[in-house]
Amino acid sequence: MKYKNITPAVFLDRPNRFIAHVETADGVETVHVKNTGRCRELLIKGSEVYLTAPGTPGRKTVYDLVAVRKGNGLLVNMDSQAPNVVVREWLDTLGFDRIVPEHSYGDSRMDFYMEYGSRRFLMEVKGCTLEIAGTGYFPDAPTERGVRHLMELVRAVGEGYTAVLTFVIQMDGIREVRPNVSMHPEFGEALEKALKAGVQVVFLECHVEPDSLTFKHVAREITAGWFK
Incomplete structure (x- = not known):
């Protein structure tokens, strides 16, 4: 963007x-x-x-x-609206049959709903701006909303969706985002439950200029226990 x-x-x-x-x-x-x-x-x-x-x-x-x-x-x-713009730009390149932003599901409004053939996808997007010693962390403040979104993604897996949590890394040189359990241990616990349930976690590495945030690379293959 x-x-x-x-x-x-x-x-x-x-x-x-x-x-x-x-x-x-x-x-x-x-x-x-x-x-x-x-x-x-x-x-x-x-x-x-x-x-x-x-x-x-x-x-x-x-x-x-x-x-x-x-x-x-x-x-x-540190523009909190930028991650969703970058994710939409990325999703538009992937060939989905349908992409719906701000999709109501359960008690939440999820960032994206997608369809590809008979498959249904739900995606929640989180922007990462916190860097400590070369690693990204989320959140930088307690987020009950973030925990609720993870539980909604777990529910979606049980209903046949492909559920995805996407971290947009809003800085260069950071390859992964770990849960900031010292700030909000409940988010780390919820993320571990989500991974065990089959929620996929994706990291979008980006390049930052003063006037832009540009998607560079996707890192995935995250499994339960990765941040322990």
């Missing part, structure tokens, strides 16, 4: 989940943060960040904050 325009800035602070203060060449701006996660290891005062100006009429802020460069030099796309 591509952004129409990019402006570099320096991160100052984040008063709440939705906005941040940054310094651009034209002065201090209040910007919308396109990620409501904690992102504490990313949004550090003085960090180099990148903004896009969507130009939507009636907006309270001119810019969205979409990417940040960590202290180790790693450029991270």
Whole structure:
């Protein structure tokens, strides 16, 4: 996916989940943060960040904050809407007969429902922005919603679906995403149950530029017990 325009800035602070203060060449701006996660290891005062100006009429802020460069030099796309865009671009190349985004299933709205012949697929997408010592981790904050989605995927397997959890890695050089059990042990437990039930886990490796997030490679073949 591509952004129409990019402006570099320096991160100052984040008063709440939705906005941040940054310094651009034209002065201090209040910007919308396109990620409501904690992102504490990313949004550090003085960090180099990148903004896009969507130009939507009636907006309270001119810019969205979409990417940040960590202290180790790693450029991270932190736009929480970007993973679904990248996955849709990928799915469109795979020859499915039907692709439906935002599909209602059980008590959840799953990111994608697909059909290929008589086969039915359900997919949930998670973006990974947390990197520790060269490995990706998810989540960066407790996510009861994420646990519920995993249980819905387990249920889907029992009903004959091919159920898939897709992690979109929003940075370069990271090949897998492990459950952040120190942050949310229940997510790790739910993921292990899902793997044992037959839910497939896919990692989408991506290349990040300030103005783009591009799918590069698919890594899969994950089985129960892989992260133990």
